[in-house]
Amino acid sequence: MSRALQQKIHVGCRKLGLDSDGRRDLQLAVTGKASMKDMNEAELNSVLKRLKTDGFKASSGSKKHKLASRADLRLVHVLWRELGAAGELRDSSRKGLNKFIRARFETTWQSIPADVDMLRQHDQIDQVIQALKSWGKRADIEFAWEDHQR
Template identity: 55%
Template sequence: MTARALQRMIHVGCRELGLDADTRRDLQLVATGKASMAEMSEAELAKLLEALKARGFKPGFKPGVEPGAKGRRPAAPRPDLRYIHVLWGLLGKAGALKKPGRDGLNAFLRTRFEGKWGSVPIDIDALRDAGQINDVTRALKDMCRRAGVDT
């Protein structure tokens, strides 16, 4: 790992551990005898990173996300599908939904459109038919209008 990459990792570690600049410099002095990372060799930077790991820093893991969890899903592949997600989110924030998450949106699709379309995809982002996407958008806009949500 390059010196710059180690410095970045050290800054991330300090931020995740809640260390301010003065505390970081004190830790640098204790771990390497130098107050400035610019003066440190790669070996000294690695030693400082190990000191952060000893204090609980786990590189590669985001705080609040369980190891192995994927975190957030990527954005929907099409703009019209992203708009559906936005409308659903607005309805959720307005308190107009019983189940405001992605599961609720997929359940809405099944209950509202399964009889009309014959079958529905297991996930909203799998919709590809423009007519079906338009049906969902219209239904959500109507729900927004009834709930008093500006679209």
């Protein structure tokens, strides 16, 4: 548990703009100890409580979808994000990607999954990738991942 608390403290300090010296000063002020290694769980909780008082809001990672386990599905997400960053999308969220897939492939595919990460057929995933690449090409977007492949 203390490792998780230490990670939360590091995240909280980073979000509040504290560097490592600032974090140590805060820890020293709250617990009298500059190093987290010397603190027990109660002291770590005190530091975290102070960070929350100063404006840090810890968020649970459980609300987020896990990354797709397959590289080709991750590529779909990367292409979608890059199209969004280039200003090509009205909705660059995951929901927007799912809407795009439904609209683009509803007449071609027999069934469309509710979420992009539920796609399992390689040819369907490849069709989505090709559609996103074509969109990028029409919009004169050079995808960042292409630089690494050359």
